[in-house]
Amino acid sequence: xxxxxxxxxxxxxxxxxxxxxxxxxxxxxxxxxxxxxxxxxxxxxxxxxxxxxxxxxxxxxxxxxxxxxxxxxxxxxxxxxxxxxxxxxxxxxxxxxxxxxxxxxxxxxxxxxxxxxxxxxxxxxxxxxxxxxxxxxxxxxxxxxxxxxxxxxxxxxxxxxxxxxxxxxxxxxxxxxxxxxxxxxxxxxxxxxxxxxxxxxxxxxxxxxxxxxxxxxxxxxxxxxxxxxxxxxxxxxxxxxxxxxxxxxxxxxxxxxxxxxxxxxxxxxxxxxxxxxxxxxxxxxxxxxxxxxxxxxxxxxxxxxxxxxxxxxxxxxxxxxxxxxxxxxxxxxxx
Numbered sequence: 001x002x003x004x005x006x007x008x009x010x011x012x013x014x015x016x017x018x019x020x021x022x023x024x025x026x027x028x029x030x031x032x033x034x035x036x037x038x039x040x041x042x043x044x045x046x047x048x049x050x051x052x053x054x055x056x057x058x059x060x061x062x063x064x065x066x067x068x069x070x071x072x073x074x075x076x077x078x079x080x081x082x083x084x085x086x087x088x089x090x091x092x093x094x095x096x097x098x099x100x101x102x103x104x105x106x107x108x109x110x111x112x113x114x115x116x117x118x119x120x121x122x123x124x125x126x127x128x129x130x131x132x133x134x135x136x137x138x139x140x141x142x143x144x145x146x147x148x149x150x151x152x153x154x155x156x157x158x159x160x161x162x163x164x165x166x167x168x169x170x171x172x173x174x175x176x177x178x179x180x181x182x183x184x185x186x187x188x189x190x191x192x193x194x195x196x197x198x199x200x201x202x203x204x205x206x207x208x209x210x211x212x213x214x215x216x217x218x219x220x221x222x223x224x225x226x227x228x229x230x231x232x233x234x235x236x237x238x239x240x241x242x243x244x245x246x247x248x249x250x251x252x253x254x255x256x257x258x259x260x261x262x263x264x265x266x267x268x269x270x271x272x273x274x275x276x277x278x279x280x281x282x283x284x285x286x287x288x289x290x291x292x293x294x295x296x297x298x299x300x301x302x303x304x305x306x307x308x309x310x311x312x313x314x315x316x317x318x319x320x321x322x323x324x325x326x327x328x329x330x331x332x333x334x335x
Contacts (some may be wrong), residue, residue, distance in 0.1 A: 004032045009050060017085050034078045052083055054094040073099050109261040110254040115205065117149060117262065123242035127235070137221045141235050143199035144219055144227070147173075151186040152263035152289050154178075155256050159227055164214035168193050178290045186288065232256060245264035257319060264289060 006014045014035040021031065041060045044270060057079070078096050083093040114121070124142040134215045147158050157175050165174040171193050173186040188196070203211070208224040210216060216225035240247045245254060264285060271281040 004036055006035065006039045008039045009047055010035075010042055011040065013050075013086060013089070014039065014080075017082055020085075030074065034075050035082075037075075038079070044244050048085070050091045052079075052086065054096075055293045057094060058095050069099070084190055096263040110258040111265050112245075112254070112258065112262040114266070116243060117259075119243035119245075120145065120239050123239040124235070126242075127238070133219050135223045135225070137219075137231050138225045138235070139202055139222070140199060140219050140227065141193055141232075144232065145236075145239070145259070146192060146195050148259045149263055150189060150192040152267070153186060154233055154260060154290075155229055156251045157290075159217075159219055159229060159232065162214065163212060163216050163218055166196065166218050175290065182290060184287060184290050260289070 014302065018032055018035070038060065041063070042056075045056070045059070047056070061072075064075070067075070076096055079095050080098060083095045086093045087095070121142070124145050127138050127141065129136060129138055144158060147153060148155065151158075153173075153175065157178055160176075161173060162176075165176060166175065168188070171188045171190070173188065175184045175186055178184065183209060203220065206222060208219075209218070211224055216224075219227050221231075222229060234257055237247055240254060247254060267285055267288070268281055271284070
């Protein structure tokens with residue numbers, strides 16, 4: 001059953017708006033949840049005419065007493081975009097103003113140590129199924145976690161990969177569906193290429209036709225279906241438990257996304273060890289992370305450097321196994 005089964009008079013417009021956002025390459029899961037909340041509000045008020053008014057927005061806002069300021073800001077941002085969309089479609093709508101400034105969010109990424117990443121790898125490699133299931137994604141998880149750590153991909157980007165996007169012969173992945181709507185190339189180390197080849201050997205034993213078609217998903221379950229983010233998160237939390245890493249929950253982490261932060265810091269560490277200046281390294285890291293500007297990478301690096309001042313001191317062997325050499329990053333980035 002589709003959990004985003006909108007039923008209010010705005011249902012088709014919510015779907016159209018989401019479709020446009022997805023077509024532009026934006027991940028819209030948060031907007032879908034916000035629209036589900038608004039859909040319920042409009043249903044409860046038995047709204048029959050298209051055209052969102054200031055009074056309706058104020059009434060909806062009065063029901064959100066327990067929402068944090070950052071949550072309210074996000075919801076108003078989505079609602080404002082949707083009202084502008086309706087205006088362009090020919091409906092008169094009140095466009096709500098966002099709060100004067102975006103609330104200051106205390107962002108504390110969790111940076112995994114090299115030993116913790118080794119422990120997480122071990123946990124993934126030793127997962128076992130205690131019941132028989134027709135559908136499971138357990139066999140793809142060791143490869144997936146190594147892709148996340150070895151390339152800095154977002155989980156959504158990794159799970160969106162198609163077979164045509166994995167160019168193992170040239171050691172790279174083509175990212176066609178990114179958060180910012182841009183395309184980029186993610187270089188692979190020799191060790192990571194071997195991991196993905198091994199994964200394919202197991203995956204291709206699944207007796208399903210068209211599994212290797214270019215437009216089929218690269219990471220699949222035993223039924224040949226693509227893996228969801230929810231499934232990936234569940235296995236990640238299991239790996240944290242096995243590794244003895246406390247999981248706080250409630251978006252406090254450690255999160256799957258923190259593997260991406262760890263990739264960034266460990267990559268900077270490796271480049272610094274090779275003699276590259278930190279800010280000379282930023283354009284390389286920015287391209288790998290898929291940031292739109294160096295400013296995004298610079299703020300991120302400054303923040304983590306302040307919180308973890310010793311990160312650029314001792315490098316462990318695991319980094320040399322996972323990350324490509326610097327000249328490989330440059331060459332693949334130019335191809």
